[in-house]
Amino acid sequence: MMQVTEFTCGGFVVGLTSSHTMTDGLGAGQFINAIGDYARGLPKPRVTPIWSRDELIPNPPKLLSGPLPTPRIFQLRRLTVDLSVDSIADAKSQFLQATGRRCSTFDVAVARLWQARTRSLRLADPSTRVSLGFFADARHLLRGGGAAGFYGNCFYTVTVSAESGAVVGADTAGVVAMIRDAKARLPAEFARWAAGERVEPDPYDLSFSYEWFVSDWTRLGLDADYGWGTPSQVISFAFLPFMAKAIIGAPPAPKAGVRIMTQCVEEVNLPEFRDEMEAAF
Template identity: 45%
Template sequence: MAAATAVAAVAAAAAAAEPTVSKSAPELVPPAGPTPRGALPLSSIDKTAAVRVSVDFIQVFPPATGGPAADGQDAAVARMRDGFARALVPYYPVAGRIAEPAPGDVVVDCTGEGVWFVEATASCALADVNNLERPLLIAKEHLLPRPPPEEKLEDLILMAQVTKFTCGGFAVGICFSHLVFDGQGAAQFLKAAGEMARGLPAPSVPPVWDRDSIPDPPKPPPRGPPPSFTAFNFVTQVVDVSPESIARIKEDFTASPTGGGGGQTCSTFDAVTAVVFRCRALAASSLPDDAEVRLGFAASTRHLLAGVLPAVDGYYGNCVYPVGIARHRGAVRGAALAEVVGVVREAKEALAARFTDWLGGGGGGDHYDVPLDYGTVTVSDWSRVGFNEVDYGFGEPGYVFTLNDDVNIVASVIYLRPPAPKRGIRLMLRCVEEPHAAAFADELAKFA
């Protein structure tokens, strides 16, 4: 009997120690003042580059020295909520809903309803859950906002949840519509909400809508049957590429014949992307050397929209265009890393001509058709989007990460800033299956 009692006590203690999150019911935060009504069109880039899906991510805010008391946290959350309400006045479309007045015609209906806001309280400190590093010790559904059942998630433009931890830290979960924002656009809105929460009278960057200024190129005729989708069993891996490795890759590229023997430089994105492409080609041993391997990424075109948009600064719609690289696996596997860096740079340099061709109705739209087989990997750079510079009144986040664990159709890698004070680039990887995971990790470890 004593033994059974002891086992029960241990089980009860373990259950008590498991972190819990208590959520309030979602509440609408409407604009703090009157806003225009009516339908606003989306741009051709919004409707071509994005689909009607939501993007989820978490911002982790470590506690200030000493950590605020509970009432201090409550006051900070109240100011954050007020910042959202005030930001929704100049950003009034965000307070609306996505609508489809006719089949295939998607618009933003400026209803002024507001954004859903959830307050939550965790039973633990951030340190108790490893500061929300992977593997997550709190299920992601406890950290992300979701609307009440009567609302359709795909109709919403943005939601927020702030979770308070006992240490005085916060986690802010954001869900935004990729139809309305790209990453930089969503970060621009959140920065504005933070500025208003901190007492600024207006956003430092005035928002620009102007989606109808972007031309609507004719769509190329469909080529062949619709693409088929295969569900893969990708393994989640997290790898940090050190700043020393990145610096060494840059130096090697500049000194290589590809880099002009000292005449050219490469960016951090170029260096890290070359590492991902080559290491995956080395690890994917089930693909023959004559198989095509591909790398795709969405490149920003904001700098190419000057003269198209009345004002580029402040524009928060999608400004991305796909860039693709295709080579035989054997060629990538056998190439020096500096050569692969050069391939990435060449693809980026071709962007301006291809995007301009697409805007003019040329064949650039074909670049959206990428085979979704095991030979394809996509990369997305979140390290410079701006989510790490958002300050709702309790400082900038120490870590920002996405939640893409359910993506199984195409291999993907997301570049993040590692948690402070670490430096370099963190790779959030969902791009190889179990038979290749160890070899992939071994190749990437050479750059840790």
């Protein structure tokens, strides 16, 4: 569903909502870019749509029957923090010096987020495990070696877990390494799932606990051009009270860097989470 709201100044806002049972973020971005292509007078979308889901997507394990989980409602609070270009570059440099490897802006953002949130929780037992999930595009792992143009749902959840003490006490490079190790497991874990093996924990199971997930919007293509240029900002408007999450996006143009929009802690943890985030970035 899409809604356009036009203002008296001539500007407008495009609102979009979609169901993950039909499409993922990349598919939604491709859809609205196709609309932008038509709006700008192109004879057809620049990316030809692929609808042949049965030829691309493997048969997953059968879903278990039973009652749906009852969501636990949290009083989650919002917090938005911007990462400067310099702070991102500094963290990447630290990781390169420590490991001899390169990392991405996403790796840095997720590492800083995870550490700041874990510290704000002040867990009494340092051996308590803390986890987070993030969504990885799996199109390049499909049959045929890729599916550019596929509109459907094709993400796989990557989970990273560690003892809270290790996350709290590590330097930035150490937490980034945890994130990258989890990403490296994606091809093997997806292959097992695609072969019909049941992967534990279920990558698509929503536990509705205080654990959380991160979504990267910087490469989804949500900044579609409808004829007046790309939007000044793309944000997440609807946050569900039973899902703690953070979204990585871009700050309002022309500001550079990364904007992180969160709703992942309750009021009791918010002041320290804010302090940790601001200190980190």
